Amino acid sequence: MYLFKRKDDLERHLSTARKEGKRIGFVPTMGALHQGHLSLIAAAKENTDLVVCSIFVNPTQFNDPADFEKYPITIDQDILQLTAAGNDVLFLPSVQEMYPKGLAPEMHYDFGELETVLEGAHRPGHFQGVGQVVHKLLELVQPDKLFMGQKDFQQCLIINRLIKLLHLNVELVICPTLREQDGLAMSSRNLRLNPTERQNALHISRALYYIKNNLTQAPLKEIAGKAINVLKGNGFDVDYLDMVSIAPDGNIDFPAAPGKDPLYAVVAAREISSNVRLIDNMQVN
Numbered sequence: 241m242y243l244f245k246r247k248d249d250l251e252r253h254l255s256t257a258r259k260e261g262k263r264i265g266f267v268p269t270m271g272a273l274h275q276g277h278l279s280l281i282a283a284a285k286e287n288t289d290l291v292v293c294s295i296f297v298n299p300t301q302f303n304d305p306a307d308f309e310k311y312p313i314t315i316d317q318d319i320l321q322l323t324a325a326g327n328d329v330l331f332l333p334s335v336q337e338m339y340p341k342g343l344a345p346e347m348h349y350d351f352g353e354l355e356t357v358l359e360g361a362h363r364p365g366h367f368q369g370v371g372q373v374v375h376k377l378l379e380l381v382q383p384d385k386l387f388m389g390q391k392d393f394q395q396c397l398i399i400n401r402l403i404k405l406l407h408l409n410v411e412l413v414i415c416p417t418l419r420e421q422d423g424l425a426m427s428s429r430n431l432r433l434n435p436t437e438r439q440n441a442l443h444i445s446r447a448l449y450y451i452k453n454n455l456t457q458a459p460l461k462e463i464a465g466k467a468i469n470v471l472k473g474n475g476f477d478v479d480y481l482d483m484v485s486i487a488p489d490g491n492i493d494f495p496a497a498p499g500k501d502p503l504y505a506v507v508a509a510r511e512i513s514s515n516v517r518l519i520d521n522m523q524v525n
């Protein structure tokens with residue numbers, strides 16, 4: 241595996257590969273890699289000729305400085321995992337390399353109401369930061385296909401819109417959420433949970449399975465309300481737990497009307513004892 245820390249080295253390598261006719265797949269991450277990330281690498285390997293993974297904990301997308309400071313970093317293990325997975329290129333830039341002019345936004349992305357609901361409502365500025373870094377990375381890597389996880393439901397919609405806004409010629413491939421055997425969605429932030437908190441975090445995926453299994457038993461609002469109460473009763477601050485669907489214009493239809501297909505339950509909740517905020521979602525019909 242090649243490892244580049246500088247943009248110009250990466251660009252040179254990729255330009256040679258492109259001249260050889262290789263189709264480039266790109267998997268942007270913030271590291272602390274788990275099987276969920278590796279499933280994206282596997283999908284990229286299957287669908288393109290050269291896979292680039294980036295690891296960059298992007299400061300501009302953290303609205304909470306403590307969350308940024310505590311974000312897990314396991315770079316040695318990440319490199320071993322990527323090598324074993326057959327990843328071709330790792331891009332590992334510094335903050336200075338990605339933001340040579342400083343962290344102030346260079347432009348504003350018009351994501352419309354998509355960035356005012358759910359995550360957007362609870363993490364002001366988050367999606368502008370995501371837009372900033374993904375824009376820079378896409379311009380640099382110029383991939384044929386971009387692989388992202390359904391785990392970050394709203395992020396996928398934002399990136400879809402970013403690609404349209406910037407008229408980029410890249411296909412967004414959305415890959416399914418990988419879960420631990422007990423149902424917990426894999427996440428780098430799970431590393432910050434002690435065994436008791438890790439066990440408690442299970443209530444999040446259980447809430448989603450509860451909704452899925454009881455969908456026809458009561459009105460959506462009532463089922464969601466019950467799931468919220470279970471989370472609150474088990475030591476969570478619930479930012480949102482909603483039933484949503486995706487409107488034809490790519491916005492989130494929220495709250496979704498019953499009968500919408502596909503219908504998703506989306507949740508963000510802070511496990512109070514660890515102060516770790518987790519998100520998850522599931523198609524429930």
Ligand code: AMP
Pocket residue numbers: 268269270271275276277279280387388389390391392415416417418419425426427428
């Ligand atoms: P992150 O490192 O958390 O920014 O995630 C990098 C990419 O991996 C994003 O596209 C995520 O949606 C995706 N991802 C994170 N967790 C999972 C998971 N459990 N299953 C599949 N993809 C995931």
